[in-house]
Amino acid sequence: PAVPLALAPIRSVADWRDAILAKLVYALGRDQRTASDRDWFEALALALRDRVVAHALDSDDLTRVAGHKRVYYLSLEFLVGRLLVDTLTNLDMTGLTRAALGELGADFERVRAAEPDAALGNGGLGRLAACFMESAASLAIPTCGYGIRYENGLFRQEIRNGVQVELPEDWLAAGNPWEIRRPERDCDIGFGGHVEQVGDDDGATRCVWHPAELVRAVAHDTPVIGWRARHANRLRLWSARAVAPLRLDAFNAGDYLGAVADDVRARSVSRVLYPSDTTPAGQELRLRQEYFFSAASLHDILRRHLAEGYDLSRLPDMAAIQLNDTHPAIAIAEMMRLLVDRHGTAWNEAWRITCGCFSYTNHTLLPEALETWPVALMERLLPRHMQIIYRLNADHLEAARAKGAASDSLQASLSMIDETQGRRVRMGTLAFVGSHRVNGVSALHTGLMRETVFHDLHVLHPDRITNVTNGITFRRWLFEANPRLTGLLVDVLGDAVLDDPSVLAGLRGLAGDPGLRARLIACRRANKVALSNLVGEQLGIGLDPDALFDVHVKRLHEYKRQLLNILEAVSLWQAIRARPAAGWVPRVKIFAGKAAASYAQARLIIRLINDVASVINNDPVTSDLLKVVFLPNFNVSLAEIIIPAADLSEQISTAGMEASGTGNMKFALNGALTIGTLDGANIEIRDHVGADNIFIFGLTAAEVAVRRLDGWHPECSIVASPALAGAIEAIGRGTFSPGEDTRFAPIVDELRRTDRFLVTADFDSYAEAQRRVAALWRDRDAWWRAAVLNTAGMGPFSSDRAIGEYAEKIWHVTGLER
Numbered sequence: 001p002a003v004p005l006a007l008a009p010i011r012s013v014a015d016w017r018d019a020i021l022a023k024l025v026y027a028l029g030r031d032q033r034t035a036s037d038r039d040w041f042e043a044l045a046l047a048l049r050d051r052v053v054a055h056a057l058d059s060d061d062l063t064r065v066a067g068h069k070r071v072y073y074l075s076l077e078f079l080v081g082r083l084l085v086d087t088l089t090n091l092d093m094t095g096l097t098r099a100a101l102g103e104l105g106a107d108f109e110r111v112r113a114a115e116p117d118a119a120l121g122n123g124g125l126g127r128l129a130a131c132f133m134e135s136a137a138s139l140a141i142p143t144c145g146y147g148i149r150y151e152n153g154l155f156r157q158e159i160r161n162g163v164q165v166e167l168p169e170d171w172l173a174a175g176n177p178w179e180i181r182r183p184e185r186d187c188d189i190g191f192g193g194h195v196e197q198v199g200d201d202d203g204a205t206r207c208v209w210h211p212a213e214l215v216r217a218v219a220h221d222t223p224v225i226g227w228r229a230r231h232a233n234r235l236r237l238w239s240a241r242a243v244a245p246l247r248l249d250a251f252n253a254g255d256y257l258g259a260v261a262d263d264v265r266a267r268s269v270s271r272v273l274y275p276s277d278t279t280p281a282g283q284e285l286r287l288r289q290e291y292f293f294s295a296a297s298l299h300d301i302l303r304r305h306l307a308e309g310y311d312l313s314r315l316p317d318m319a320a321i322q323l324n325d326t327h328p329a330i331a332i333a334e335m336m337r338l339l340v341d342r343h344g345t346a347w348n349e350a351w352r353i354t355c356g357c358f359s360y361t362n363h364t365l366l367p368e369a370l371e372t373w374p375v376a377l378m379e380r381l382l383p384r385h386m387q388i389i390y391r392l393n394a395d396h397l398e399a400a401r402a403k404g405a406a407s408d409s410l411q412a413s414l415s416m417i418d419e420t421q422g423r424r425v426r427m428g429t430l431a432f433v434g435s436h437r438v439n440g441v442s443a444l445h446t447g448l449m450r451e452t453v454f455h456d457l458h459v460l461h462p463d464r465i466t467n468v469t470n471g472i473t474f475r476r477w478l479f480e481a482n483p484r485l486t487g488l489l490v491d492v493l494g495d496a497v498l499d500d501p502s503v504l505a506g507l508r509g510l511a512g513d514p515g516l517r518a519r520l521i522a523c524r525r526a527n528k529v530a531l532s533n534l535v536g537e538q539l540g541i542g543l544d545p546d547a548l549f550d551v552h553v554k555r556l557h558e559y560k561r562q563l564l565n566i567l568e569a570v571s572l573w574q575a576i577r578a579r580p581a582a583g584w585v586p587r588v589k590i591f592a593g594k595a596a597a598s599y600a601q602a603r604l605i606i607r608l609i610n611d612v613a614s615v616i617n618n619d620p621v622t623s624d625l626l627k628v629v630f631l632p633n634f635n636v637s638l639a640e641i642i643i644p645a646a647d648l649s650e651q652i653s654t655a656g657m658e659a660s661g662t663g664n665m666k667f668a669l670n671g672a673l674t675i676g677t678l679d680g681a682n683i684e685i686r687d688h689v690g691a692d693n694i695f696i697f698g699l700t701a702a703e704v705a706v707r708r709l710d711g712w713h714p715e716c717s718i719v720a721s722p723a724l725a726g727a728i729e730a731i732g733r734g735t736f737s738p739g740e741d742t743r744f745a746p747i748v749d750e751l752r753r754t755d756r757f758l759v760t761a762d763f764d765s766y767a768e769a770q771r772r773v774a775a776l777w778r779d780r781d782a783w784w785r786a787a788v789l790n791t792a793g794m795g796p797f798s799s800d801r802a803i804g805e806y807a808e809k810i811w812h813v814t815g816l817e818r
């Protein structure tokens with residue numbers, strides 16, 4: 001390239017200080033003497049963005065010149081959180097920035113806190129996408145993430161009188177200094193209308209779709225810099241607006257609302273993130289979101305491919321397109337439409353190209369969470385895509401018949417159209433059939449995919465399903481969240497631990513080292529003091545940093561069984577009250593997490609936790625021994641404070657229901673011990689940290705399946721367990737809802753009558769595991785030995801390892817060499 005793209009490195013604090021100040025004055029028009037923390041954050045982010053953008057341009061250029069394959073990660077969610085410290089860490093500019101801000105009279109910690117937390121995701125799936133973006137950049141794999149730039153991300157949670165209240169989160173209110181508008185990348189996306197048949201009518205020949213409505217997709221890029229600034233990628237998020245935002249004729253006639261009505265309707269597409277994780281909403285707006293961003297992204301991918309001078313037949317060599325769950329599965333039909341209708345590609349060749357590019361990650365087996373769309377809705381909103389799906393389905397069922405899957409029941413189960421509850425399109429089947437690889441997110445989950453939901457498709461395509469166990473980026477979840485532990489690890493293991501997670505295994509030989517132990521204890525204690533201060537400020541509850549911090553933070557969902565934990569807390573409280581001097585281990589039970597607004601039972605569990613907390617925390621008999629805390633508004637930034645302060649990590653889902661979990665990895669990496677079921681990645685964590693260093697309890701996935709088949713009754717478990725019966729009875733009698741003993745009736749009834757998530761079945765086993773926890777806690781040496789062995793075993797759970805596996809097994813791409 002003629003222009004040197006990479007900026008000269010910053011050599012001194014003075015240089016960097018002046019660069020930040022220049023942004024404050026010239027880009028923002030603010031005065032140094034009156035600048036707020038937010039102003040400084042913006043100035044700093046803009047100065048950093050210059051440097052990251054330079055890297056991104058450079059990386060892109062290199063990719064193009066080398067003719068290197070690119071990865072496209074399509075995800076309706078990117079739960080990125082704050083980007084400031086992430087960027088500073090990867091550019092190795094944190095120390096410099098502290099000093100520069102100091103010279104400018106600004107405080108680094110307050111500037112850092114002024115950045116809003118970008119919550120464009122619900123939980124695990126969205127955070128996985130964010131970790132993957134960071135790892136792909138760190139491994140120099142040319143990758144572009146595509147998603148929606150929601151105006152309102154996940155709601156802000158307040159707790160009022162124990163009840164969850166949802167408030168809109170306005171993360172863009174003060175502008176977003178990280179992103180760059182890319183008007184030259186905008187494109188128009190159609191909806192509705194009719195299809196003009198050009199050839200014969202089997203759906204396999206060229207058609208012209210005349211949409212009734214167009215929505216403009218507006219591109220915004222956020223550069224993503226990798227570890228040690230090796231490479232930079234971009235996250236391209238689309239926002240929606242009308243093609244003609246203002247109807248002047250209506251405006252001039254005095255119809256001010258009518259003049260902008262089209263724009264309001266168009267903008268609704270990128271207005272808000274669907275806040276229901278795992279329970280599909282089923283509304284038309286969701287399908288519009290899915291198609292809107294899939295179509296804009298594919299348009300962009302094909303445009304780039306053609307602009308770089310390649311033939312469409314070479315697309316599978318140049319582009320790997322990963323579907324993060326079925327949410328973007330409509331992209332498969334859109335790819336066929338673009339190839340066949342727009343570019344005149346023959347049907348079979350178009351299908352070869354499509355399957356060669358696409359792969360699909362499944363994140364759940366819950367039948368109610370597998371997306372299906374009513375055929376009637378698809379026909380109305382995406383008529384050409386519905387035709388294409390019918391034709392793909394006919395080809396697919398014909399191929400199945402040829403392989404012997406000819407019976408009516410097999411054909412019905414394999415079909416892309418579900419005829420059992422009205423006619424609905426099975427997006428999971430479309431994604432499976434149109435992908436060359438389909439992956440689960442943990443070994444157990446992948447096995448269950450083969451055996452259950454995708455069994456028949458798996459028999460048809462036995463090499464398609466593969467496992468890639470999830471991972472987390474150690475930059476954010478260790479280096480940034482826990483600088484104390486990171487410093488200690490570097491002291492003990494050397495700088496190599498920063499670049500190679502397998503170096504962590506070197507800790508194993510030091511598990512009994514008293515010097516290391518003392519330093520680990522000091523570091524954990526400091527993290528616990530920091531969390532205690534936050535709890536004191538936010539809730540006015542005083543915590544003892546020497547108590548065992550027992551932490552359960554994640555989305556509220558019945559299968560994640562926060563209810564099991566709070567029942568055990570109630571029963572523990574009753575036991576302490578009965579024998580206050582029995583030598584109890586002081587414990588703080590910490591909860592945090594959001595419930596989908598429409599999920600009544602999950603909201604009620606939040607209320608129960610808060611109501612139990614107010615009774616227990618005000619009981620003078622138990623006050624030194626047991627506290628219960630519910631921290632409101634769990635998000636990425638709060639997780640970064642909570643996780644390094646945890647002693648015990650609660651991962652207690654009903655076995656077979658948590659596809660992987662990634663919080664489990666974050667805690668164990670930071671040295672918390674896990675109490676958990678044999679579910680998702682817990683199993684692999686046990687294998688790597690050692691069965692003696694994790695508290696496993698409860699039914700296995702196979703035993704859960706048997707129980708459900710046999711039709712067990714929760715009353716048997718309750719009668720057999722006085723501790724459980726006592727806890728349920730206290731809740732039912734209004735101990736935690738004085739004057740309103742029916743408040744928790746839906747919970748008590750569910751436990752006594754159906755107990756779909758086997759809380760009662762696992763209660764005694766869980767309580768027994770908690771006693772093992774307390775026993776080990778008393779043996780300080782043994783506890784810290786186990787803690788060291790947890791951190792030591794977590795190398796394989798780096799998202800660099802996960803991305804390396806995707807690159808090798810699924811995308812067939814390598815890192816870019818410099």
Ligand code: 26Q
Nearest residue numbers: 124125274277278280281363658659660661662
């Ligand atoms: C679907 C349709 C309509 C509206 C919303 C949705 C929707 C949204 C989000 C469905 C599911 C989700 C999120 C799912 C999720 O976070 N799954 C988690 O993915 C993690 C990463 O693989 C796993 O570790 C977790 O086990 C899994 O629960």
